[in-house]
Amino acid sequence: MQTITCQYSKDTYNLLTLIIFGINYSMRVILPEIKELIATKKKHAIRKVTAYFEPADIAEVWSELTLDEQLILFNALDKKFAADIFEFLREDQMLELLNSLSVTRKRDILNEMSPDDRTDLFAILPSEEVEKLVPLLEEDEQIRARELLAYKENTAGGLMTTDFITASEDMKITHVLRELRVKAKDIDFIQNIYIVDNVQRLKGIIPLKVLLTTNPQKKVESVMDTHIISINLDMDQEEVARIFEKYDEPAVPVVDKLHRMKGVITYDDVLDVIKEETSEDIYHFGAAAVTDQYLVANPFIVAQKRVIWLIILALAGFISGSVLEHYSFLLSNIVTLSFFIPILMNTSGSAGTQAATMVVRGIATGEIKLGDIWRVIRKELFIGILMGIIAGAITALRAVILQGDIMLGVTVAIAMIVAIVIATSLGGILPILFKRLGVDPALMSGPLIATILDTTTLLIYFNVTILLLYRF
Amino acid sequence: MQTITCQYSKDTYNLLTLIIFGINYSMRVILPEIKELIATKKKHAIRKVTAYFEPADIAEVWSELTLDEQLILFNALDKKFAADIFEFLREDQMLELLNSLSVTRKRDILNEMSPDDRTDLFAILPSEEVEKLVPLLEEDEQIRARELLAYKENTAGGLMTTDFITASEDMKITHVLRELRVKAKDIDFIQNIYIVDNVQRLKGIIPLKVLLTTNPQKKVESVMDTHIISINLDMDQEEVARIFEKYDEPAVPVVDKLHRMKGVITYDDVLDVIKEETSEDIYHFGAAAVTDQYLVANPFIVAQKRVIWLIILALAGFISGSVLEHYSFLLSNIVTLSFFIPILMNTSGSAGTQAATMVVRGIATGEIKLGDIWRVIRKELFIGILMGIIAGAITALRAVILQGDIMLGVTVAIAMIVAIVIATSLGGILPILFKRLGVDPALMSGPLIATILDTTTLLIYFNVTILLLYRF
Numbered sequence: 001m002q003t004i005t006c007q008y009s010k011d012t013y014n015l016l017t018l019i020i021f022g023i024n025y026s027m028r029v030i031l032p033e034i035k036e037l038i039a040t041k042k043k044h045a046i047r048k049v050t051a052y053f054e055p056a057d058i059a060e061v062w063s064e065l066t067l068d069e070q071l072i073l074f075n076a077l078d079k080k081f082a083a084d085i086f087e088f089l090r091e092d093q094m095l096e097l098l099n100s101l102s103v104t105r106k107r108d109i110l111n112e113m114s115p116d117d118r119t120d121l122f123a124i125l126p127s128e129e130v131e132k133l134v135p136l137l138e139e140d141e142q143i144r145a146r147e148l149l150a151y152k153e154n155t156a157g158g159l160m161t162t163d164f165i166t167a168s169e170d171m172k173i174t175h176v177l178r179e180l181r182v183k184a185k186d187i188d189f190i191q192n193i194y195i196v197d198n199v200q201r202l203k204g205i206i207p208l209k210v211l212l213t214t215n216p217q218k219k220v221e222s223v224m225d226t227h228i229i230s231i232n233l234d235m236d237q238e239e240v241a242r243i244f245e246k247y248d249e250p251a252v253p254v255v256d257k258l259h260r261m262k263g264v265i266t267y268d269d270v271l272d273v274i275k276e277e278t279s280e281d282i283y284h285f286g287a288a289a290v291t292d293q294y295l296v297a298n299p300f301i302v303a304q305k306r307v308i309w310l311i312i313l314a315l316a317g318f319i320s321g322s323v324l325e326h327y328s329f330l331l332s333n334i335v336t337l338s339f340f341i342p343i344l345m346n347t348s349g350s351a352g353t354q355a356a357t358m359v360v361r362g363i364a365t366g367e368i369k370l371g372d373i374w375r376v377i378r379k380e381l382f383i384g385i386l387m388g389i390i391a392g393a394i395t396a397l398r399a400v401i402l403q404g405d406i407m408l409g410v411t412v413a414i415a416m417i418v419a420i421v422i423a424t425s426l427g428g429i430l431p432i433l434f435k436r437l438g439v440d441p442a443l444m445s446g447p448l449i450a451t452i453l454d455t456t457t458l459l460i461y462f463n464v465t466i467l468l469l470y471r472f
Numbered sequence: 473m474q475t476i477t478c479q480y481s482k483d484t485y486n487l488l489t490l491i492i493f494g495i496n497y498s499m500r501v502i503l504p505e506i507k508e509l510i511a512t513k514k515k516h517a518i519r520k521v522t523a524y525f526e527p528a529d530i531a532e533v534w535s536e537l538t539l540d541e542q543l544i545l546f547n548a549l550d551k552k553f554a555a556d557i558f559e560f561l562r563e564d565q566m567l568e569l570l571n572s573l574s575v576t577r578k579r580d581i582l583n584e585m586s587p588d589d590r591t592d593l594f595a596i597l598p599s600e601e602v603e604k605l606v607p608l609l610e611e612d613e614q615i616r617a618r619e620l621l622a623y624k625e626n627t628a629g630g631l632m633t634t635d636f637i638t639a640s641e642d643m644k645i646t647h648v649l650r651e652l653r654v655k656a657k658d659i660d661f662i663q664n665i666y667i668v669d670n671v672q673r674l675k676g677i678i679p680l681k682v683l684l685t686t687n688p689q690k691k692v693e694s695v696m697d698t699h700i701i702s703i704n705l706d707m708d709q710e711e712v713a714r715i716f717e718k719y720d721e722p723a724v725p726v727v728d729k730l731h732r733m734k735g736v737i738t739y740d741d742v743l744d745v746i747k748e749e750t751s752e753d754i755y756h757f758g759a760a761a762v763t764d765q766y767l768v769a770n771p772f773i774v775a776q777k778r779v780i781w782l783i784i785l786a787l788a789g790f791i792s793g794s795v796l797e798h799y800s801f802l803l804s805n806i807v808t809l810s811f812f813i814p815i816l817m818n819t820s821g822s823a824g825t826q827a828a829t830m831v832v833r834g835i836a837t838g839e840i841k842l843g844d845i846w847r848v849i850r851k852e853l854f855i856g857i858l859m860g861i862i863a864g865a866i867t868a869l870r871a872v873i874l875q876g877d878i879m880l881g882v883t884v885a886i887a888m889i890v891a892i893v894i895a896t897s898l899g900g901i902l903p904i905l906f907k908r909l910g911v912d913p914a915l916m917s918g919p920l921i922a923t924i925l926d927t928t929t930l931l932i933y934f935n936v937t938i939l940l941l942y943r944f
Contacts, residue, residue, distance in 0.1 A: 051699075052699065053699075054699065054701060054719060056718045056719045056720070060718070177684065180684055180685065181684070181685045184681050184684065184685045185685065187681075189722065190680075190681050191722075208662075208680050208681070208684065209656050209659075209662050209680070211684070212649065212652055212653070212656065212680065212683070212684065213652065213653045213656045213657065227523075227524065227525075227526070229526060244743065245743055245747070246528045246532070247526060247528045248528070248740040248743075250661065250722050250738075250739055250740075266722075267722055267739040267740075267743075268720040268722075268739075270743075271716065271717055271720075271739075271742075271743075271746070274743070274746060274747075275717070275746075275837065278750050279833055279837065281754075282753075282754065282757075282829060282832075282833050283829060283830070283833070285754075285758075285829070286757075286825050286826055286828070286829025286830070286918060287822055287825060287826055287829075288825075288826040288827075288829040288830050289826075291830065293839065294830050294831075294834045294839060294840065294851075295834070295839060295840060295844060295847055295848075295851075299851050299854045299855050299858075300858070302851075302855055303854070303855040303858040303859055306823075306826050306855065306859060307858070307859045307862050307863070309822070309826070310819060310822055310823060310826070310859055310862075310863055311862065311863070311866065313818060313819060313822045314815060314818070314819050314863055314866055314867065315866075317814055317815040317818040317819060318815060318870060320814040320815070320818070321811045321812060321814055321815050321870075322811075324810060324811050324813070324814060325811045328807055328810070328811070331803075331807065331810060332804070332807055335800055335803065335804055338796060338800070338803060338810060339793045339794075339796050339797045339800070340793060341796070341813065341814075342789055342792040342793055342796060342813075342817065342926050342930070343786060343789040343790060343792070343793050345814065345817070346785060346786070346789040346792070346919075346922065346923055346926055347782060347785060347786050347789060349821075349919065349922065350759055350781070350782055350785045350919035350922075350923070351778075351782060353758050353759060353760075353918060353919050354758055354759055354760040354761075354778050354781070354782070354919075355760075356758070357754060357755060357757070357758025357759075357760040358755070358758070358760050358763065358766050359766075360754075361751055361754050361755070362766050362767070365747065365751065367765065367766060367767060368766065368767060372767060375767055376767075379766075379767075379771050379774075382771045382775070383771050383774055383775040383778065386771075386772070386775040386779070387775055387778060387779045387782055390779050390782075390783065391779070391782055391783070391786055394783065394786055394787075395786065398790060398793075446758060446825060446918045446919070447818075447821065447822035447825050447826075447918070447922075450818065450821065450822075450919075450922065451818055451822070454814050454818055458814070
């Protein structure tokens, strides 16, 4: 805790007292005071107060500040802290701020940013804009930036940072420690030292913990771990996330085809990937469009993306309409039949969605593999029969009580059982088939399954009716 | 790489050659050879070969081994490596193995396990079983175990490990390094040294990286970071995950109400929490039961859990049946009306699911807050109108072309527009209302929304028909 001297104005003094005595004080709560402070444009005071907060906290309230306030605040901070905040901003906030910064400030921030976050920023900018920004970087950072830009965004190469520390096998630990002391300041998260040969091929790893607890006179060779989990440059980010979930490592090295050390992926990149991939799965499964930042997205574009699915579903839905049309002689003869159409379609659609939900998620987490298809079918058949009997009984009861028609009850019950068994089985099988065809299983969405089942359910219902009811 | 001497049999020799020359050789591929090796019961050879694999890799093929094979393999390994594998097993595999181990082996494994994983194991055992196992622990581990068992499983206390290293403010860095050397071996992941006062209150943090790069003669006080992100013991695990996602820290300290240092939560625990919480959300949203390990779960229990939702949905579905019944005079007069019921119900159900998918996920990731309800409504109303016009036009076209009835086309189109606007709006609002009522928003599932919309859509359809079509 710093002592507060008279160099601060009364306002700042009050603000500092507030922060110091309110442990874990929320940035949002004292936002009015922060805005007042920004209005004074006192750089030193602004720097002092914001230092009490985490970059992530400041980024969180960023949208509550006007662009002018953002600029005063941002320009008052030293470049390291400013770059930290910048990395936590939303993409649209980054772009807006970047456009308003002076060239000098842009240069400072871009050079301070970690290489992987900088590449993410470049990825959302038009390429002519990137070509203007890259020359602002220091020479070695330029080379790195161009290298990283060459990798696809959703591969290991696009995720990794090039900030890592290497050593060679014949070094002594004390030598490695000396190197570390020089380079560590510029790197956010150091978990391992990577041991490479003279052509940068990865030979081993020494965790920081081991480095600290080993006799400094030992040779790297005798201490390093040669059982290395590594990731190839072109591995898909979804598979990268799986590796992290499986091995529980906080940082994994990335190598090229010749096993040369290229970069490091850390747990925090993976948290972002998992969030992104999960959202994508969920949006697909809800037949909704993949939309970043729902609240700020352009509604025209969202509607456009969603309506494509809706049209596909509507066209598929015409098939069930045609089935209905084809069997309309049944409906005009027995009007009561139509009362059970919504419940049959709805219940089988729900049963199918339930099964598909389990299987789509199971495939996503890696629990269900292609080879498990028979286990899934057996399970869902069984579950379908159990649930069908119960749902059938309830529906039959309604037919007997409200319509007083036992034969109608039997018909509806049998249709319900068959429809639900088909529903759970198809709900289980279709996502696995999609996976086998190389299509995202989540695209076999709840609404799509419900639409498919509408048709099968109507066919089952009318045919059971003809068999049992119509002939009498 | 070790040189291979004649102490190994020919089989083991071949196996080792296989592993050494096949870089990143998959455990699954050489499983037949591993099984042969296990059958020889040569402990030394088993230990030698398995050492080439990661514990997570061995755990992954665990279910391919018979219980006998599992026991021979497990008992051949040194206790540290065995415990590492054990921690990666599925819960049911852990229980099966544990039951077959000798008391000595049980003691070894339980003492070697990290405190948080051990607590997770105890949490799935009956309490009388836990009471038998705890006395097997070393004295200080017993105290820790009992303390951790007292916390609820899904809170910070239930997630944290008690393996951490503390130092006091007046120590010199060199002193801290000495301490670290003694204690580091027993701790899997060390990110920070936690600085506490004489009553264990957390005062500051020194990251390992800083420890390594600081002058060893400096005092802790002058080096430590006093801006600490910490988590309270009783914080819900979902909120814990948010903290990690927000601040990008690999390890966060857990404190009690008096700010005393109690434990540490690491990124890998959070990966598990995120996976678990996301699965729960997805299962809820699919109106499916929350079921761990789908493939091994008892189908009776799965059916029982799922059928509850199905019954609720079926009963709600009766309402739409009654609506149909109430307006059946329309259907018997204009039979063509019924052909459009499936498409209307299906399209509005899908549109509602789309909107709900976005909002439920947005609430889960923290993007959408309770206060955003008006922004969501405005957005979904707008999207609903756009999509309704398109879907309405397509449906009208069908009516005009196939039924040759322009008035029917207009009726269906208007019903479709109104139904879809209601669908997107309700799909957007209902999850937020659930959240406001303190209910998991994901429980406003796709099937539930579709069921609700079935009724509203039929009501809209029939009333538009009466207004436009029936009177002519």
